[in-house]
Amino acid sequence: MKSIACISSSVRAACHHTSSACFPLNRALTMCTPVGRCSKEDLSTRTVVAQQPCVTAAVPVRTFHGTRVNTAVVHQVSAAHFPKPGPLLPRKKDDELTLCQFSRPVPMDKTSSPVPHMSPYSPFIKPKGSEAAPVNANVLRLRNEYLDCVGFAVEEDTLSPGEAARVYSLLALCYDAASQQQALMLSTLNRRTQRLVHRLKASQVSNILQALSKLPQREAISLVLRLSNRASRVFKAFSDDEVIKVLSALAIMGQHDEEMLAAMEKHLPGRLGKCDPELISTVMEYCLQMRCRSEPIFEAVAENFVCNAERHSTLQIAKQIVAMGRLNYLPQCSSHMFKKLESILSTRFSHFQPRSLIEVLHACIHLERFPLNYMSRVFSPHFLQRLQAQGEPLDKNALGQLTQLHLSTSLECTHYWGPRLPYFFHVKKFYTVDQAFETPMESLLYKRVKGPLTQLLGGNVYSTKVSTHCGYTIDVEICLDENGYILPLSEWDHTYRRMALFLDGENRFCNNTHHLLGKEATKRRHVRRMGYEVVQIPYFEFEKLRSQEEQVQYLHNKIFPTIFKFNHTCSTRDSSETLIG
Structure with a gap:
């Protein structure tokens, strides 16, 4: 040998x-x-x-x-x-x-000059x-x-763990997807490395994961799972750069497990004060992509932000605030955190890239913190020209964020009298392919709700996937007359009040929690401000119901108290008008 x-x-x-x-x-x-x-x-x-x-x-x-x-x-x-x-x-x-x-x-x-x-x-x-x-x-x-x-x-299966890690690094540099020989070698190496995972050191785990993120991973799923498990066990031994490598690679490969999150929650809070700020932004990016709403990590990041935000770059600041906003997490030190953010925006406003600045302000409205002091600057012609002068046309995501900022000022901050977003910047619909502003209704959940809902209402007297004038999509809409009775579809011209049913599937919540994503929480608030009676039907409540009778009763308890509340409001208004008369 x-x-x-x-x-x-x-x-x-x-x-x-x-x-x-x-x-x-x-x-x-x-x-x-x-x-x-x-x-x-x-x-x-x-x-x-x-x-x-x-x-x-x-x-x-x-x-x-x-x-x-x-x-x-x-x-x-x-x-x-x-x-x-x-x-x-x-x-x-x-x-x-x-x-x-x-x-x-x-x-x-030969006549050439010597070199x-x-x-x-x-x-x-x-x-x-x-x-x-x-x-x-x-x-x-x-x-x-x-x-x-x-x-x-x-x-021949004669590689040590360190040699296996170096071979992965070599293949990441010169891998040829058209070479069957290299593909066979990579497949064999994946199988051999699975038996070595328990012997890998922290640096070797990070190097292999980084290499795998650049190589074909279709046949390496089992290896990635074992490496992720190994990374959670040796997480304490990782350096800052190695943590960045591991989390970046796992994010690229879409790998997330509870053991890794538990290791991060155990070891990261204590080292955030001394670590590289890039590590903090990488951790928040990973949590955002995996929809991990981790209270220990987010609290530690918020406290570190209050103490050390001055030494963070504008991009690192943006990544931290955006992750908290989109995952709908308001830390306990939120008042100090937003004071610090306001101070940074006041002193370093011009240092932020226009897109990053919009994302920061847009994340704030998810947490019901409205940056009114900066709305006038963002909606000013000068800033909008800067936004358009970056060489690329404004994409739908940037326009959607500007539109939601505008809706927050008009629907939730009625005392704001500053500049408004010009109408030609408004988006007609918030639905996008990447689901940046709203998550579409899950068809499987709708099929389960459709039968009991039709039985409860006495027929198909509702409409689905209705677009509002502000651009949001309503999962199920029910119309009521002035007395609170449900109107059939043929009489919707006489609608006095509308009810919006949101069938909230798993993708509308943070991973393994019952907390809505920031975009969904903002959508509910705006729809309610538009005059809708909002009823939420989360998947984790409806899935517990086994019989159709239980499902019908559950929908009855959700929908009709809202109708009775509306009837009571109408009767109180009528009686007050009679007394005045």
Whole structure:
């Protein structure tokens, strides 16, 4: 069996992320001889390290010295004459470099000016907007042979946990989706790594998860679940950067479990005061994407915001406030938190990107905190021009957020007399593909409610998916006359009062809780202010009912007290008018 130490050192060099990406191509052929063992004959050689796109022309190409190789292989590779390479391809700017490719140099003309000595394998850097530099066939062959050796070790199941982590990093750098060989190697590596998960260290878990987020994951679901479980067990040992890697990878793969949340709730609150602010914003982004409304985490973030918000960037501040608003969480220190936010907005208003600023203000209205001091600035022609001058046309989400801010001022803040949003910025409907403002009614829940509701009302005297003049969608609408009686569809022209039934499925609530999402809470408030009698039928209450008789009685207890309340209000108004007369 070949020595794994050779593969380990080669993969380590190939997957080195901190300052360079290295492919030691000469050394790739030396990992095993035809009989499967490393040769004892050594020869010193060099491997060029291609810097990441952030390097500049002034930085010299670094080399690794003293690398051991197989003598016979070196003679084969060095049989052809390698002249000195030409200069790097021209480029525009250092921040426009987008690709590093490896290639053997093209023979130079003897009349060419001399250039500094470099290794036979020189990087060709592709500037943005230029044609890709051709990759030499010999280099591709050497790279494939290198991957063959790594694949042989994976197939033989001789990798240690650390070597497995480095192989994942290597595949994340050079994975070719069209290569069946690499796909087979990745599938085998996934199966082998599942048996090593319990031995992985914290840094190895974060590296593998980060690599898997860049690789095909269809066949790695079981591995991701085990890695997530392992991450929850070693969470305390993660550094700030490793926590960011783990949560970012899990968010990309859509993975969430209760053990990870429990580990975060146990270990994160105590380290937020000393950690990198980017970690806090990453945690809040993960909670938002997974709809995790965690009281310990959110309370700790709010307290840290009150104490340390000045050292956070405007984008980090926006991520924290947006997560709390959209998950409908009002912390206990909310008064201090919003005072701090108001102070930051007053001093750093111009530092916020227009889109980020709108998202912050929009999140505030979910928590019934109305930023009236800044509405006049947001609705001003100058700010709207800034918003449009960012190079992209206003998308429906930005217009929807502006429209909801406008509705909050007109429906909930009647004492506001400042500027209003121009009508041509209003959206006609809040429904969007990404469900940013309202979640559509679940068809399965409606089918379960439809029969008992029809039996209770004595027929199909209601309408579904009704659009209001403000753009919201009502799940089920029932119309009443001035005496409080339910009107059939044919007599809806005589409607005096409307009732809105919201069939709230699981997607309208935070994960594993009975708290509505911020967008749904705001929708209920606005619909109620528009004159509707609002009745909520949550899934977790209706699913407990087994027989249709219980379901009918449940709907009766929900709907008719609202009608009786309306009748009582009407009769009181009539009697007061009689006394006045």
